[in-house]
Amino acid sequence: MSTFRGARQPTIKEVASRAGVSPMTVSRTLAGGRNVRPDVQERVMEAVKELGYYRNENARSLRPGQPSGLVGVAITNLANPYYGNFALGVEEVAAEHGRRILLGNTGEDDARERQLVSDFIGRQVDGLILVPTSGDAEHLRPERLGDVPLVLASRRVPGLEVDTVLLDDVGGAYRGTRSLLDAGHTRIGFLGNRSSVFTGERRYRGYERAMLEHGAAIDPRIVFRDQQDVAAAARAAKAMFDLADAPTAVFSANNRNTIGAIREIGRRIRDGEPLHPAVVSFDDFELSELMPVPVTVIDHDARLLGREAATLLFSRLDGTAEDGPRTVELPVSIEFP
Amino acid sequence: MSTFRGARQPTIKEVASRAGVSPMTVSRTLAGGRNVRPDVQERVMEAVKELGYYRNENARSLRPGQPSGLVGVAITNLANPYYGNFALGVEEVAAEHGRRILLGNTGEDDARERQLVSDFIGRQVDGLILVPTSGDAEHLRPERLGDVPLVLASRRVPGLEVDTVLLDDVGGAYRGTRSLLDAGHTRIGFLGNRSSVFTGERRYRGYERAMLEHGAAIDPRIVFRDQQDVAAAARAAKAMFDLADAPTAVFSANNRNTIGAIREIGRRIRDGEPLHPAVVSFDDFELSELMPVPVTVIDHDARLLGREAATLLFSRLDGTAEDGPRTVELPVSIEFP
DNA sequence: CTGTTAGCGCCTTCAC
DNA sequence: GTGAAGGCGCTAACAG
Numbered sequence: 283m284s285t286f287r288g289a290r291q292p293t294i295k296e297v298a299s300r301a302g303v304s305p306m307t308v309s310r311t312l313a314g315g316r317n318v319r320p321d322v323q324e325r326v327m328e329a330v331k332e333l334g335y336y337r338n339e340n341a342r343s344l345r346p347g348q349p350s351g352l353v354g355v356a357i358t359n360l361a362n363p364y365y366g367n368f369a370l371g372v373e374e375v376a377a378e379h380g381r382r383i384l385l386g387n388t389g390e391d392d393a394r395e396r397q398l399v400s401d402f403i404g405r406q407v408d409g410l411i412l413v414p415t416s417g418d419a420e421h422l423r424p425e426r427l428g429d430v431p432l433v434l435a436s437r438r439v440p441g442l443e444v445d446t447v448l449l450d451d452v453g454g455a456y457r458g459t460r461s462l463l464d465a466g467h468t469r470i471g472f473l474g475n476r477s478s479v480f481t482g483e484r485r486y487r488g489y490e491r492a493m494l495e496h497g498a499a500i501d502p503r504i505v506f507r508d509q510q511d512v513a514a515a516a517r518a519a520k521a522m523f524d525l526a527d528a529p530t531a532v533f534s535a536n537n538r539n540t541i542g543a544i545r546e547i548g549r550r551i552r553d554g555e556p557l558h559p560a561v562v563s564f565d566d567f568e569l570s571e572l573m574p575v576p577v578t579v580i581d582h583d584a585r586l587l588g589r590e591a592a593t594l595l596f597s598r599l600d601g602t603a604e605d606g607p608r609t610v611e612l613p614v615s616i617e618f619p
Numbered sequence: 620m621s622t623f624r625g626a627r628q629p630t631i632k633e634v635a636s637r638a639g640v641s642p643m644t645v646s647r648t649l650a651g652g653r654n655v656r657p658d659v660q661e662r663v664m665e666a667v668k669e670l671g672y673y674r675n676e677n678a679r680s681l682r683p684g685q686p687s688g689l690v691g692v693a694i695t696n697l698a699n700p701y702y703g704n705f706a707l708g709v710e711e712v713a714a715e716h717g718r719r720i721l722l723g724n725t726g727e728d729d730a731r732e733r734q735l736v737s738d739f740i741g742r743q744v745d746g747l748i749l750v751p752t753s754g755d756a757e758h759l760r761p762e763r764l765g766d767v768p769l770v771l772a773s774r775r776v777p778g779l780e781v782d783t784v785l786l787d788d789v790g791g792a793y794r795g796t797r798s799l800l801d802a803g804h805t806r807i808g809f810l811g812n813r814s815s816v817f818t819g820e821r822r823y824r825g826y827e828r829a830m831l832e833h834g835a836a837i838d839p840r841i842v843f844r845d846q847q848d849v850a851a852a853a854r855a856a857k858a859m860f861d862l863a864d865a866p867t868a869v870f871s872a873n874n875r876n877t878i879g880a881i882r883e884i885g886r887r888i889r890d891g892e893p894l895h896p897a898v899v900s901f902d903d904f905e906l907s908e909l910m911p912v913p914v915t916v917i918d919h920d921a922r923l924l925g926r927e928a929a930t931l932l933f934s935r936l937d938g939t940a941e942d943g944p945r946t947v948e949l950p951v952s953i954e955f956p
Numbered sequence: 957c958t959g960t961t962a963g964c965g966c967c968t969t970c971a972c
Numbered sequence: 973g974t975g976a977a978g979g980c981g982c983t984a985a986c987a988g
Binding site for chain 1: 697698719723724909
């Protein structure tokens, strides 16, 4: 029972000898058949089929200047449906351009991100798409990447000027908070990410701006900015509603916080508490219309974000792109209950 | 503004000449440094750093018998959080084994699956993990794959005997349906996938077995087996509840059908209909505890399924595996409301 | 301990 | 319209 040595694939030589031609003729046939007699092409294709031959793409891309046809994609958390959709968008556009994606999950770990990126470079990717973990920019500088084009998605990296696709975090959070203020709420709690997370910071800024503009006070006791998962969010919501002067409305900066908050609110309602806060959620979730409290959703399209990132990358690869780094900010839409 | 030609990476030769040694010494150093003087190693590593050199993995794996370190993964729908988690599980185990994944989305399209698989083979993947679209087995036969090991996940392909990871679909559906019967329901509707989808068929079988065993009649008018998305599921649920003799409980064979059914039920309840069916859902979903009707969930771990698939594959690659094709069937757990 | 040779699979370039 | 030579980046095998 010896170690599996990697099945040997048939090579162009074997196809050639089977078809009674030289490897060059096989190569030319596979490249479209220019300057190869039709009957010879036919013999070649037959040999290809019989042997189950597939052209070795790795050997092909060995030649300098030959693209590998690979795009390296590193995201923070594939378990989050949002990033699944993002990856799908990237994959779709890559496929449309005849490229394949190498996918890695960073889990918000800087070291893992570095490791993935260098591996991708070692595999000769034509480009990189990255949802960066809030870290330093050193390992992402163009010269460190051997000038492989890089597109950032969802978040920026401080000090790194590259093509970027973002959501309108600030505007969405502003408008969401605004809708609560317009409905008469002034005591509005905030649930969100660590401020070190780019989107966490931006969404807080939108909340803050709306509050200040309206002359509403921001009470630090109902601002919770450190929840990265549902359980933590539920605990924060509990602390918020345990206050004597609990908020009458909650702005939640992302899906995870929304689920946690609503879980806590639902629990209290089932326990008979006379609690009916309005909720605004950045990020959509399914069945939001069936929640025990009305939920306003700030919706956006992760798949589109992925498509935009890939489009940006390929425009760079095709040389269609202008020179400077570009930023695309996708709009969000507000859906009232 | 010419086309971007793929940034040329520094090669082992450049590192060698910079460090004043031969390429072999660089190669040896990078391979761990056996038989290289420490001070020379240091010089080499310095040159590597200065030049930003990354070993070209594609060139490396050109050598026959050398694994590429790549695993091809094709799934049906990355937008489905279930498969996002599955992909994550595969990625994790692959990373633990120092492998990277090439990810493709088939969208339940046979042609696309064939295309992806041949591309993966052309890129010299060491193995394949596939959630097959219910199609034929021809293009997946070992000889067509150049004997690259293949693991199927979630579904089987008729006539293809390979390593497979499945859920206990039949048992889960049986127990779920059984719990409804035990609660006194006998008129139980079924919502599910096309029977051509492997899991759709298996889950129906579990439902059917429980019903027949209990002596409950299966009324074709409340069995809907052709819904692949939420909208279709909601329509099916509507048809079901529009009947004069509507069911008192619903068994839903997957997440998409559950969401559709509950959306429809919620709508009717809001409209004042005196409707309170019990629901059993194969597949978990968030906030199921807050639904307007009690939902029993047949839960399972997609990420674990991915991990198992990858584990099966790597045991094959390491030669640890026994000979015959193996099937792993993961248990499901039932969570009552 | 280090270097030279040769060859992996493919394709550009140059003959014929 | 076809083939032979050579080289892409890397490393086993064989010197020294």
